[in-house]
Amino acid sequence: MGVSSTEKPVALVTGGSRGIGRACALGLAEDGYDIVINYVGNKQAANEVAAGVAARHRRALVVQGDVGSEADMLQLFKAVDGFGRLAVLVNNAGVVDVAARVDEMSLERLIRMMQINVIGSFLCAREAVKRMSTRHGGKGGAIINIGSVAAILGAPAQYVDYAAAKGAVDSMTIGLGREVAAEGIRVNAVRPGLIETDIHASGGIPDRVQKLAGFVPMQRGGTAEEVADSVRWLASPKASYVVGAIITVSGGR
Numbered sequence: 490m491g492v493s494s495t496e497k498p499v500a501l502v503t504g505g506s507r508g509i510g511r512a513c514a515l516g517l518a519e520d521g522y523d524i525v526i527n528y529v530g531n532k533q534a535a536n537e538v539a540a541g542v543a544a545r546h547r548r549a550l551v552v553q554g555d556v557g558s559e560a561d562m563l564q565l566f567k568a569v570d571g572f573g574r575l576a577v578l579v580n581n582a583g584v585v586d587v588a589a590r591v592d593e594m595s596l597e598r599l600i601r602m603m604q605i606n607v608i609g610s611f612l613c614a615r616e617a618v619k620r621m622s623t624r625h626g627g628k629g630g631a632i633i634n635i636g637s638v639a640a641i642l643g644a645p646a647q648y649v650d651y652a653a654a655k656g657a658v659d660s661m662t663i664g665l666g667r668e669v670a671a672e673g674i675r676v677n678a679v680r681p682g683l684i685e686t687d688i689h690a691s692g693g694i695p696d697r698v699q700k701l702a703g704f705v706p707m708q709r710g711g712t713a714e715e716v717a718d719s720v721r722w723l724a725s726p727k728a729s730y731v732v733g734a735i736i737t738v739s740g741g742r
């Protein structure tokens with residue numbers, strides 16, 4: 490894995506302050522990238538990840554911004570430009586909402602779900618392609634989207650809106666992957682199952698992993714690091730012929 494010691498390209502991880510994003514940021518630092526850590530509200534957590542990157546002898550830049558806001562994302566990518574050459578984007582920032590049936594979902598909820606999970610991923614991918622594509626004078630790169638097994642399970646009576654948003658992320662992975670494959674950019678995705686992070690508490694079920702672990706063929710939840718390992722592989726030259734792939738990391742779920 491890793492990159493040469495003379496060149497230190499940049500990896501941007503959206504939602505890099507906690508959970509899967511944090512594990513990706515620290516893992517990619519180990520692989521030799523300087524890291525831009527985007528977060529939306531938890532500055533302390535982002536700064537702790539930056540300290541972890543520094544401990545791995547790489548530079549870190551922490552940038553606040555809501556991925557669903559175009560203005561914020563333009564600011565974020567401006568900051569990236571001042572930091573170094575963007576080689577990897579991990580489109581990780583994502584949210585769930587509390588369990589609800591579709592016939593209970595408000596317009597506000599639906600808009601938030603799509604704004605952050607879908608439009609946020611598109612805005613970041615758009616800005617990354619502008620910088621990475623050989624068509625725009627770039628040197629290529631890798632974009633890794635974080636999907637979810639919800640996209641194929643549908644998440645009935647829980648969050649069909651989230652599942653549908655992640656379905657859109659899968660489609661974007663395939664379509665954009667083919668769109669820019671000849672321009673030096675590999676677009677792929679990792680599709681996590683039940684992973685031990687704070688996201689379940691934000692959906693109102695902090696013990697969701699423990700509750701559902703018995704339904705996972707491997708009989709346990711996964712760790713953020715187990716997801717990050719696939720992200721790191723997709724970012725690396727080891728995945729040089731992999732485009733539009735969606736790697737399921739779910740213990741068989």
Ligand code: NAP
Nearest residue numbers: 504506507508509529530531555556582583684686687688
């Ligand atoms: P998490 O522990 O809740 O962390 C979410 C991260 O995203 C935090 O760093 C948070 O920043 C950031 N974030 C949230 N909204 C944002 C926004 N609007 N703009 C920028 N950053 C934002 O979540 P996680 O479990 O690590 O999930 C990461 C990704 O994996 C998501 O796309 C999620 O859908 C996907 N996923 C997770 C699981 C699972 O079981 N955990 C399963 C399948 C897919 P702050 O720290 O500033 O709040």
